[in-house]
């Protein structure tokens with residue numbers, strides 16, 4: 001079973017603003033053999049802005065603004081699921097029965113900004129929108145913690161951030177620490193009782209300023225929770241699908257082991273080109289991985305590891 005840990009497929013972000021159109025999601029998944037994607041609304045998208053080649057907060061949100069936006073974005077996601085005929089996965093049992101012949105999705109949010117500091121909204125999103133995967137922060141230092149791409153203001157994770165992690169653990173929501181600082185990840189690892197996901201990144205030993213890539217110790221802090229790191233197909237780092245596999249996946253496996261790596265395409269979320277622009281490309285990725293890993297190991301990387309984390313987190 002192949003699973004994408006992080007996706008904005010179908011032009012979901014544009015749809016959340018009531019503009020644009022959904023593009024095919026289920027067909028390329030069937031073609032490539034991808035069973036499940038974690039499809040993310042982008043919680044802070046009304047206020048983030050491309051500035052000097054990178055995404056930054058353009059202004060502070062107005063009170064209620066990001067919650068109100070989520071009440072448009074989650075319905076857009078559900079509409080996309082209906083239109084594409086894709087079931088929404090709410091339980092581990094449903095994940096286990098997922099098949100590429102009938103592609104499914106997991107409701108995710110990139111950023112918990114829509115909570116606006118109110119924990120009861122997490123329960124509401126779990127119930128009302130079937131939220132099962134929450135990334136704590138995105139491109140705005142928010143009520144939960146710091147981000148890699150802005151100066152630290154919270155010493156990593158706030159008390160509210162730790163509360164949200166514990167409530168995710170109790171409700172059955174996967175906790176994703178993508179975009180968080182190393183300090184934030186260490187504090188999240190201390191707060192959580194379930195494995196963490198870091199859904200889209202890659203390894204570096206010489207980080208550039210404001211990079212979204214991570215150092216080996218940052219990766220190890222995620223793996224130590226039993227969690228997984230999704231490898232991000234940014235073409236600036238991996239020019240094609242072969243190097244994405246043999247460099248991106250393989251280097252992370254060298255550092256954290258075969259049980260702690262997964263696929264995180266960020267489809268339609270990348271600023272630049274992708275080494276894996278379509279789910280129809282999965283067979284090429286699998287073939288490239290097979291030059292380094294056996295069949296069982298490849299199956300873990302492409303979905304088995306995520307299934308383990310989802311089962312532990314969601315029940």
Ligand SMILES: [Zn+2]
Pocket residue numbers: 006008040110266269
């Ligand atoms: Zn994203």
